[in-house]
Amino acid sequence: MLKQTPLYxxxxxxxxxxxxxxxxxxxxxxxxxLEEHAAVRxxxxxxxxxxxxxxxxxxxxxxxxxxxxxxxxxxxIAVGQSNYSLLCHPHGxxxxxxxIYHLPDEYLVVVNASNRDKDWTWFQQHAEDxxxxxxxxxxxxxxxxxxxPIAEALLNAADDVEADDLTYLPFHGVALCRLFxxxxxxxxxxxxxxxxxxxxxxxxxxxxxxxxxxxxxxxxGLKPCGLGARDSLRFEPCLALYGHEIADDINPYEARLGWxxxxxxxxxxxxxxxxxxxxxGPSRRLVGxxxxxxxxxxxxxxxxxxxxxxIGAVTTGMPAPTxxxxxxxxxxxxxxxxxxxxxxxxxxxxxVRARVVKTPFYAARYKK
Amino acid sequence: xxxxxxxxxxxxxxxxxxxxxxxEVVVGIxxxxxxALGDIVYVELPAVGATFNAGDVFGVIESVKASSDLYAxxxxxxxxxxxxxxxxxxPINSDPYGAGWILRMKSSGEESALLDAAAYEKHVAExxx
Numbered sequence: 484m485l486k487q488t489p490l491y492x493x494x495x496x497x498x499x500x501x502x503x504x505x506x507x508x509x510x511x512x513x514x515x516x517l518e519e520h521a522a523v524r525x526x527x528x529x530x531x532x533x534x535x536x537x538x539x540x541x542x543x544x545x546x547x548x549x550x551x552x553x554x555x556x557x558x559x560i561a562v563g564q565s566n567y568s569l570l571c572h573p574h575g576x577x578x579x580x581x582x583i584y585h586l587p588d589e590y591l592v593v594v595n596a597s598n599r600d601k602d603w604t605w606f607q608q609h610a611e612d613x614x615x616x617x618x619x620x621x622x623x624x625x626x627x628x629x630x631x632p633i634a635e636a637l638l639n640a641a642d643d644v645e646a647d648d649l650t651y652l653p654f655h656g657v658a659l660c661r662l663f664x665x666x667x668x669x670x671x672x673x674x675x676x677x678x679x680x681x682x683x684x685x686x687x688x689x690x691x692x693x694x695x696x697x698x699x700x701x702x703x704g705l706k707p708c709g710l711g712a713r714d715s716l717r718f719e720p721c722l723a724l725y726g727h728e729i730a731d732d733i734n735p736y737e738a739r740l741g742w743x744x745x746x747x748x749x750x751x752x753x754x755x756x757x758x759x760x761x762x763x764g765p766s767r768r769l770v771g772x773x774x775x776x777x778x779x780x781x782x783x784x785x786x787x788x789x790x791x792x793x794i795g796a797v798t799t800g801m802p803a804p805t806x807x808x809x810x811x812x813x814x815x816x817x818x819x820x821x822x823x824x825x826x827x828x829x830x831x832x833x834x835v836r837a838r839v840v841k842t843p844f845y846a847a848r849y850k851k
Numbered sequence: 852x853x854x855x856x857x858x859x860x861x862x863x864x865x866x867x868x869x870x871x872x873x874x875e876v877v878v879g880i881x882x883x884x885x886x887a888l889g890d891i892v893y894v895e896l897p898a899v900g901a902t903f904n905a906g907d908v909f910g911v912i913e914s915v916k917a918s919s920d921l922y923a924x925x926x927x928x929x930x931x932x933x934x935x936x937x938x939x940x941x942p943i944n945s946d947p948y949g950a951g952w953i954l955r956m957k958s959s960g961e962e963s964a965l966l967d968a969a970a971y972e973k974h975v976a977e978x979x980x
Contacts, residue, residue: 511916512889515889516889516890516914516915516916517890517892517915518890520915711889711915711916714916715915777895778895779893779913779918781917781918801915801916802892802893802913802915804892804915809893831911831920
């Protein structure tokens, strides 16, 4: 039985095409992926991301616990700020990528929908030696993302949105807010390469907030957006997706996420292995590539050297909507990972030439 | 969800349609197929003169989300392809039975064995369970 978010009825009423994603019945598109993608790049889009996991970590050792199980230096995340981090295995492979929000007296950790159970178990297993309380708010809270260049103006224009003035909420900032009379949290975070916000509030209020935001933004071009556009929007700025660019057998240095690993912050799970991997240098690397010959790369397609030797695989590929050409991300040996190096993507049995290009494909337009 | 299924066409279970025009057939993908694929952004078409058996893959159609093979609904030689689609694929979504046509083939007479509109609609309904 697939799980449903508190907005399932709204998605169906909007005529969304529903698909299975990580055990959830989720909207993949409402109108068209291209239209929804374009709305986020030019105006704004609204996403139901309640399927993601939301854990609260509190107690005297909350910071020490998060330092122990994640790779980023949590001490550097001030109250009212948030940051990207990773959970790694002792061997250095990535369990999940997560977002840590530092709230007054506690931390909110957002994890991938497909990894909720795995991560919750991992948190509990490693909490024993710490004075921490873990609470799973995944079902009791809903989570929406409103993303795009007019997201800030839209929220500021709503009479009953009180988060002071969102103009002053910095990149990755998080604050208490009152939205359409409902108390919640608002953060300047997202997964689209655009400025935008993520909203957290009690699940029972999800339909009210969803419908009020859509009404508020309708005439300005705000569109409900599904997982299809969420994927194409994160792909262009080359934001990793668990199960594709990152996985349990991929380490952060290969995935070009070395900046999230703070080896000097003190001990943490995976540190020794990650130190060794960093010193030795990874053997393969995530690269972005364009097609020299006609063809569309897709996740899972093999990559061969121009001599026909299997050397890697595509992690994500598609016709990139904003860039109007087929692009791909994939793993290849370091020797083939430099800009302009060429290899073949095997598309339905046919070798199609591709060339490594600089990433990201699309420069994110965050508010700094 | 209801889809446009013109009564004068024949349909393959793989969601191509066939229209008989003299001694040729015109082939495209159905309204149901274009809707299921979403925005089509790329097509790979065969060369004029290529021959296919019914059920052979003759081309590829790609949306943002997925790639999908195109199957020859009947056997025969390709006499024309809609090269306009190489630059602009939007007609496949907006006008799948008209400007979104994909290719023409010499008629082999096999089209009479394909599904009629009612049988195709039933086939689609079964796929949607």
